[in-house]
Amino acid sequence: MNIPQPFSVSSGQILLEAKGLSCIRQDRVLFEQLSLTVHGGELLQIAGKNGAGKSSLLRLLAGLAHPDEGDIYYRQQPLAQQAADYAADLCYIGHQSGIHEQLTALENLRFWRAAVQAPAGDDYALLGRLGLAGLEDIPCRMLSAGQQRRVSLARLWFSQGQLWILDEPFTALDQTAIALLQQHFLQHLQRGGSIVLTTHQSLSLQYAQLCKLELAYRW
Ligand SMILES: Nc1ncnc2c1ncn2[C@@H]1O[C@H](COP(=O)(O)OP(=O)(O)OP(=O)(O)O)[C@@H](O)[C@H]1O
Numbered sequence: 743m744n745i746p747q748p749f750s751v752s753s754g755q756i757l758l759e760a761k762g763l764s765c766i767r768q769d770r771v772l773f774e775q776l777s778l779t780v781h782g783g784e785l786l787q788i789a790g791k792n793g794a795g796k797s798s799l800l801r802l803l804a805g806l807a808h809p810d811e812g813d814i815y816y817r818q819q820p821l822a823q824q825a826a827d828y829a830a831d832l833c834y835i836g837h838q839s840g841i842h843e844q845l846t847a848l849e850n851l852r853f854w855r856a857a858v859q860a861p862a863g864d865d866y867a868l869l870g871r872l873g874l875a876g877l878e879d880i881p882c883r884m885l886s887a888g889q890q891r892r893v894s895l896a897r898l899w900f901s902q903g904q905l906w907i908l909d910e911p912f913t914a915l916d917q918t919a920i921a922l923l924q925q926h927f928l929q930h931l932q933r934g935g936s937i938v939l940t941t942h943q944s945l946s947l948q949y950a951q952l953c954k955l956e957l958a959y960r961w
Pocket residue numbers: 767768772790791792793794795796797798799
């Protein structure tokens with residue numbers, strides 16, 4: 743059975759490309775002349791020691807900061823020329839969980855659905871699947887770190903973006919949640935989606951299209 747390609751860029755085609763990127767923070771060159779490509783259906787893991795510049799690189803790729811040198815292309819066009827399209831096609835989850843702690847898990851999900859114009863869905867069922875049954879209606883500040891991370895990651899179950907950029911998505915998750923998330927990654931890749939992530943943990947599943955970029959720590 744053929745799985746329909748819901749995304750604008752087909753599997754194997756270049757979705758995101760960076761050429762000659764440099765990033766300087768506090769007078770330290772984190773990286774320079776860094777180039778990479780992300781294809782449809784591909785997972786790119788950015789690895790490296792603490793402080794090597796992984797989060798900084800993800801922020802550049804997400805369009806949240808500008809490189810000191812170099813250019814980023816989305817669907818073969820400069821990012822800056824199609825910022826709105828890129829934002830609609832991107833799900834970025836940073837190091838912080840990004841949840842509103844005064845809102846409940848259910849309210850956070852409803853907020854994100856509205857923000858990305860995703861159709862309404864059974865959020866009780868989704869939260870139950872993520873191990874949060876019975877915790878839907880209490881403020882997120884009362885949840886544990888791992889539970890808050892699960893709420894944050896729930897976006898990936900209704901995101902319509904082809905590209906997911908995820909900074910340390912496994913932080914605070916237990917083994918059950920890590921396995922669930924990795925399974926969800928596989929489904930996204932099999933649909934032709936792409937993922938760029940940082941993690942200090944090795945990916946246990948065998949992704950057909952797994953690339954790894956090691957950022958060296960530079961003094
Ligand atoms: N906005 C900023 N202003 C000043 N310095 C920054 C900024 N963002 C990052 N840095 C510095 O850049 C360096 C790289 O930080 P970054 O968060 O990108 O590293 P990382 O590889 O993601 O580290 P970790 O594995 O600890 O998360 C650090 O030394 C940090 O202090």
